[in-house]
Amino acid sequence: xxxxxxxxxxxxxxxxxxxxxxxxxxxxxxxxxxxxxxxxxxxxxxxxxxxxxxxxxxxxxxxxxxxxxxxxxxxxxxxxxxxxxxxxxxxxxxxxxxxxxxxxxxxxxxxxxxxxxxxxxxxxxxxxxxxxxxxxxxxxxxxxxxxxx
Numbered sequence: 011x012x013x014x015x016x017x018x019x020x021x022x023x024x025x026x027x028x029x030x031x032x033x034x035x036x037x038x039x040x041x042x043x044x045x046x047x048x049x050x051x052x053x054x055x056x057x058x059x060x061x062x063x064x065x066x067x068x069x070x071x072x073x074x075x076x077x078x079x080x081x082x083x084x085x086x087x088x089x090x091x092x093x094x095x096x097x098x099x100x101x102x103x104x105x106x107x108x109x110x111x112x113x114x115x116x117x118x119x120x121x122x123x124x125x126x127x128x129x130x131x132x133x134x135x136x137x138x139x140x141x142x143x144x145x146x147x148x149x150x151x152x153x154x155x156x157x158x159x
Contacts, residue, residue, distance in 0.1 A: 025071075025073065026073055027070065027072035027073065027074060027075065028075060028076075031078065031087055031089060034074065034078050035087050038051065038054065038061075038066070040069050041065065041066055051085050052082050053065070055082050058091060059079040059080065059091045060077050060078070060091065061079065061087070076089070079093070079094040081094045081097040081098050081101070082098055083098045083101035083152075084098075084151050084152055084153065093154070097152060100130070100134065100139065100152050101151070103130040104125065104130060104145060104152055106130075106133045107129060122156050122157055123144050123147055123157060124143070124144055125144065125152065127139070144157055
């Protein structure tokens with residue numbers, strides 16, 4: 011009897027669940043609002059950019075079967091580790107460009123504020139993504155989502 015209860019609790023601890031990327035994003039938002047001041051969302055991101063779901067399992071009610079990855083700079087969530095890495099590289103390049111040039115590196119006249127990779131290529135070290143990324147002119151964060159402006 012005792013062993014059955016213990017085994018059931020162990021199974022609940024390691025229960026694998028199906029979740030969508032939006033559910034993961036919601037769990038991260040909830041976790042962020044519950045975090046004490048001074049604790050960064052970076053604590054959710056492992057070295058390989060995967061999300062440490064041990065810290066989110068109480069919110070999600072289990073551990074996702076699939077892996078999800080998060081940018082350490084912008085906290086955007088992806089199903090692909092390479093996109094999270096790329097997002098961080100581009101964010102760092104944009105930050106360096108802004109610090110040196112005092113302007114945001116966007117394509118002139120682009121209402122969506124699409125990043126001009128030509129302007130930041132010296133900071134990217136020739137690792138230019140083959141898809142567009144955008145920058146929010148207010149908070150200067152890079153995003154893969156086109157803004158609704």
